[in-house]
Amino acid sequence: MLKYLTVNNVSKVYQAKTALHDANLEVDRGSFVAIVGMSGSGKTTLLRMIAGLEQPTTGEIRQNDRQVTSINPQARCMFQDDRLLPWMTVSENLTFGAKDKEQRARAQRLLETMELMEFSNYYPTKLSGGQRQRVALARALMDNPELLLLDEPLGALDALTRLRMQDLILKITNEQKITTMLVTHDVSEAVRMANRIIVVKNSQILRQLDNPYQGVDNENGKLRRLELVDEVLDIIYHG
Ligand SMILES: Nc1ncnc2c1ncn2[C@@H]1O[C@H](COP(=O)(O)OP(=O)(O)O)[C@@H](O)[C@H]1O
Ligand SMILES: [Mg+2]
Secondary structure (H helix, E strand, O other), X not given: OOOOEEEEEEEEEEOOEEEEEEEEEEEOOOOEEEEEOOOOOOHHHHHHHHOOOOOOOEEEEEEOOEEOOOOOOOEEEEEOOOOOOOOXXXXXXXXXXXXXXXXXXXXXXXXXXXXXXXXXXXXXXXXXXXXXXXXXHHHHHOOOOOEEEXXXXXXXXXXXXXXXXXXXXXXXXXXXOOEEEEEOOOHHHHHHHOOEEEEEEOOEEEEEEEOOOOOOOOHHHHHHHHHHHHXXXXXXXXX
């Protein structure tokens, strides 16, 4: 069967520095993939190429059997910094001031989902970090993307806000059947959220693990996830 997204023998070299070497990856439509690994291992580079923000030095990335050769129109990104426009209100950050009725209705619905209705006329500087990231998530969802690319979006949040955001992301991507790729250095976050875990080390995809326990909410599920966290950490450090 045709895979939704494939990364075929992709390498990326910056001047003399290899950021990613010979990566191969297949992603199913609707799946949730986490990419973990130490800082500098090539996670962001991989995500940026899938977003079409960078081109592979060699190899190719295909989505819906079409090569990604420029900014990927089916994908939206979210980063650790919210990248909101400070001179626009929350709702304007979603619509960019468009008068289009449908766009504005969609923005309202998303703000409701994110429990941000009361802040729609606030400027980003008046919001907490968690609220700003919810706005950033809403903005990423405005154009109904097929593919959501998340590069450590929760890295700057406190532990409880982070858990809440994880649940929100899971709920929305499940409901809207959005294929999601999450870069994180937090292995327990990866195991909590993803059905598949990709371990990147020294610019290479070292291992790919299935996570059948994602969302399994009983004692066994919790235990098996803890075991998987240990296994992944062991691969990162010793693999
Ligand atoms: N634009 C760039 N120019 C030169 N080197 C880069 C560039 N982007 C990334 N790199 C290098 O590629 C390697 C992988 O970076 P990155 O993908 O950002 O890693 P990660 O996201 O896993 O921390 C690092 O050594 C980094 O310094
Ligand atoms: Mg990175």
